[in-house]
Amino acid sequence: MRAPPDPLAATRTWVKTFVVARDVCPFAGREVARDTVRYVAVPADDPEAALLALFDECRHLDETPDVETTLLVLTEGLEAFDDYLDLLEIAETLLADQGFDGTFQLASFHPDYVFADAEPDDPANFTNRSPYPMWHLLREAGLERALEHHPDPEGIPARNVEAMRALGFEALAEALARLRG
Structure with a gap:
């Protein structure tokens, strides 16, 4: 029996082989090369604990200027995209309420990400699809x-x-599935 994949290792691989290699974020390569990306596993089966972890990361970034950005990998509890969106909305509201508006921005990624104006099988959704929420x-x-x-x-x-559309849905879905083991 194979061991389950390590969410942080899968995320690092995704960042290097997809985000950077395909230039999805033209700024990511520099930060990966400078080792200024922090990866943190956060179980999200307890939404309150996940939100507290988000604010811990805000404080960490405030206290650690040599870290440019953090990827909080939500390892469990938000597999359903709608549940993820619900907690994301709360997180964004709380960031603003806590005075972090203008200091931090929250970008969102999920294995089943679908833009509001897109069909689920539109390859464009892969700009925001990741191995884990x-x-x-x-x-x-x-x-x-x-x-x-x-x-x-x-x-x-x-x-x-x-x-993404040039690569096609099948190729993108297979590549993402390989990262999850």
């Missing part, structure tokens, strides 16, 4: 600096959608 906590100041140096930041989403 996760919250990507970004420093807004770092993101703004990166965007200032990109020749076409507004074109990134359309370029990514085009690239």
Whole structure:
């Protein structure tokens, strides 16, 4: 019997072989090379504990300027995309309520991510699909600096959608499934 995959190892592999290798986020490669990405496993079967972990990471980033961003890998409890979206909404509201608006931004990823205006089998959804549900906590100041140096930041989403559709749903789904073992 095979051991279950390590969620953090699978996420690191996804970042390197998908996000960076396919230039889905043109800023990720620099941070991976600089080792300024923090990976944290967070069981989300207790939503309150998952939210507390998010705020622990906000404090960690406040106290650790050499870490640019954190990927909180939600290892269990949010397998259903709708449950994930419900807790994401609460997390975003609490970030604003706690005064982190303008300091941190929360990007969202899920194995079954579907954009509101997309069909589930649209390859474009893979821009936000990941091996595990996760919250990507970004420093807004770092993101703004990166965007200032990109020749076409507004074109990134359309370029990514085009690239995902060129790869096709089957190939993307197989690659993501391999990361989960």
